[in-house]
Amino acid sequence: MVSSDPLIFKGVPGSPYTRKMLAYLRFRHIPYQLLIGDQASHMNLPEAKVQLLPTFYLTGDDGELEAVVDSTPLIRRFESEFLGRAAVPQNPVLGFINDLLEDYGDEWLTKAMFHYRWHYQDDITTAGKILPRWSNNGVPEDKLSELGDYISQRQISRLYVVGSNDITAPVIEASYTRFLTLFDTLLQRHRFVLGDRPCSADFGIYAQLTQLAKFDPTPMRLCLNLAPRVHAWTDIVDDLSGQPADADGWLDTNKIREHLGDLLCEVGRVYIPALLANNAAIDAGSEQMETTIDGQRWVQPTFPYQAKCLQSLRQSYFSLDPADRESVDEILSGTGCEAFLSS
Ligand SMILES: N[C@@H](CCC(=O)N[C@@H](CS)C(=O)NCC(=O)O)C(=O)O
Structure with missing residues (x-):
């Protein structure tokens, strides 16, 4: 048992x-x-x-x-x-921003992760070699190479699911490089997204970076060239068990805009439009979403899970009391994220 x-x-x-x-x-x-x-x-x-x-x-x-x-x-x-060393802040305004940025990592940055891994030959070769070994390292060589081919073919054929295709590739790649630069700057202000102790949004962003910044050759090269600090940060977040979780580590809510404004603008530029277009297509009973993201055409199948993400973000917003909601409104104003309430 x-x-x-x-x-x-x-x-x-x-x-x-x-x-x-x-x-x-x-x-x-x-x-x-x-x-x-x-x-x-x-x-x-x-x-x-x-x-x-x-x-x-x-x-x-x-x-x-x-x-x-x-x-x-x-x-x-x-x-x-489990009590102690919380990674979800108790402050409701920080809590909402944490929810939003955790989703951005989980649902948007993952597009870059999947795209780079299965779009470029260099990355396909590396992933095809190592992925099967991560699951079955004791298996004989010929089986591993068979398994590598199988996994690669399967994943390449599923690129369309996350919206990676020749039309969307420039949007995904430009967004990843902008993220690298602005996250590098963010880390010069504070050690983490919500100040000097980690939150679940850090773990969501870190998660995609374990691959983008540390494993897949093309996005790793970009990270090393543009934002080596982000590469190093990914190693640091791997194991924070020895780090304190000081109560005063959280960002003051009146500092959120200053610290996170650029990141929120990036979220508002790409992720929120994707969430809204996905939701509208699902509401219209369509299996395909077709929209404009960052001024360029975006076509991909709808993704019901992301309609749930939007719904839970809205729930999290409407569960705030009026004063906290007003603070969130002020923080999001002009970033593009405020559109998450529109249909
Ligand atoms: N929303 C889920 C996503 C989990 C997810 O997509 N996991 C991937 C691996 S990273 C997976 O199992 N994909 C299905 C597959 O590869 O067959 C979470 O946050 O845990």
Whole structure:
């Protein structure tokens, strides 16, 4: 029988969301056991309805072990189940900004991650070589190379799912390089997104950077050239277990605009328009969204999960009291993010 203490989960190093949870658990001092790749398949564990990495095996209300996925709600669950060293700020205004930026990392930066990995030959070759080894490192060489070809073909054929294609490539790439530069500047002001202690948005952004800045050759080169500080930051966030979580580490709400204005403008420039267009296409019953992002054409299949992201962002906004909502309005004003309320 598998016990839920330490937390048991399945993942691989090439899965950004696995890395997000690992770094989060380390910072929170929550004990865990990570089943890497195929280790989980020998353990008679339950299967999740949607098979994603990471998958956590947690004790449900009925006392039975259940498979749970989705890093963002999992983090909220662990925030209430484990006390101390919080990564979701209690201040509601910071909390909303954290939600928004965590989603940007999870849902937008991941487009760059998937795009670079499976668009350029150099990156395809590296990923095809290493990804199968991350899951099955003991397997003979010929099987690994077969598996590498299989994974590469499968992932290349799914590039369209995240909206990476020849039309959108320039938008994704320009957005990644802008992000690198502005994040580099942000890190010169404070160590993290919401000041001098990490929040879940840091772990979301870091997660994509474990691949973009540290593994896939093309985006890694860009990061080393444009923003070596971001490359180094990714190593630092890997293991923050030895770092303090001082109560005064959080940013003052009146400093949010100054510290995060450029990042919020980037989110408003690309991610919010994508969320709104996706939502409108789903509402219209369409399976395809076609819109303009950053002045250029964007075409991709609709993504129902991201309609949920928009909905939960709106819920998080409407659960604020009027004064906090006003503060959020002031912070978002003119960044493009304020459009998240429009249909
Ligand atoms: N929203 C989920 C996303 C998880 C996700 O997309 N995981 C990827 C790996 S990084 C996955 O399992 N994709 C399905 C596949 O590769 O078959 C989360 O935050 O955990």
